[in-house]
Amino acid sequence: MKFSTRSRYGTRAMLDLALHDNSSPVRLKDLARRQGVSVKYLEQIIPALKNAGFIRSIRGINGGYTLAKGAGEIRLLDIVEALEGSLSPVDCVDMPKWCPRSGECATHEVWRDVRKAIDDVLGGTTLADLAERQRALSEPR
């Protein structure tokens, strides 16, 4: 019941892009250095974010990545699901038929509740919210 490093690194990458939004494209090299992840591994994670339509890439020299939408339109739920797959703690939540008991199983209902609770947290937080939290954390006091 852990998120994979893909989700952790990928979410941090999205946050990094959000914080550098209104500047020139962010090079993978810089992103990797700031986040403490290898370029090669990030390179493998990024396509999922691109396919999901969250980021745009610019190739060639002076290339890099930028957000493809406003940070306020991207929910953390979407990011993590793009990287991790469904966040249902058991398969019967997404596919009731997957388990023949699901219709008459009380645990099924609880797993559904768990899923909803995760949805509410991650679905209620946008990348803009996350960036704001980050700025608050980094702010000198």
Next chain:
Amino acid sequence: MKFSTRSRYGTRAMLDLALHDNSSPVRLKDLARRQGVSVKYLEQIIPALKNAGFIRSIRGINGGYTLAKGAGEIRLLDIVEALEGSLSPVDCVDMPKWCPRSGECATHEVWRDVRKAIDDVLGGTTLADLAERQRALSEPR
């Protein structure tokens, strides 16, 4: 981000024991048949529940398992953690030092919120609640 079969089967096993509480000890054979799991696999899951103090075993012929406490005193959170380990979606939630960034990382806060949401659902549901839900589901209407 899935529960293991240990958690799914183990929780169902606990529910089964709760539903057969005030009768003679439940044999693993019967439990396994009703839940559609092999005896051998359940045999491997059960010790975690016993070590956690949730069930009691009676050895020898006519042996089996019973709950060791009232169903109302056992939270699903405790059961799943006994079977699954910590439900924190990332290690930095339990061990902030595990990631050097945790003190200044906004994602850390969100992962903490996710953990809390799961805690609230699973910590707010006892085995007695689950059994009641199950009875309601099985009830003829």
Next chain:
DNA sequence: AATAATTCCTAGTAATTATATAGGATTATT
């Protein structure tokens, strides 16, 4: 005392997933 039915314990194993690394192809600026 023997038998049978149960839990208990330890080890093994095949498949999958996680976490990367490697090498080179493609693209665009200068």
Next chain:
DNA sequence: AATAATCCTATATAATTACTAGGAATTATT
């Protein structure tokens, strides 16, 4: 033409998952 970036595909390794197997220990019944 050179350079610096993204893109694509393959490979490696370690850990985890989901079991299975075999037999030892225990206890009620006969």
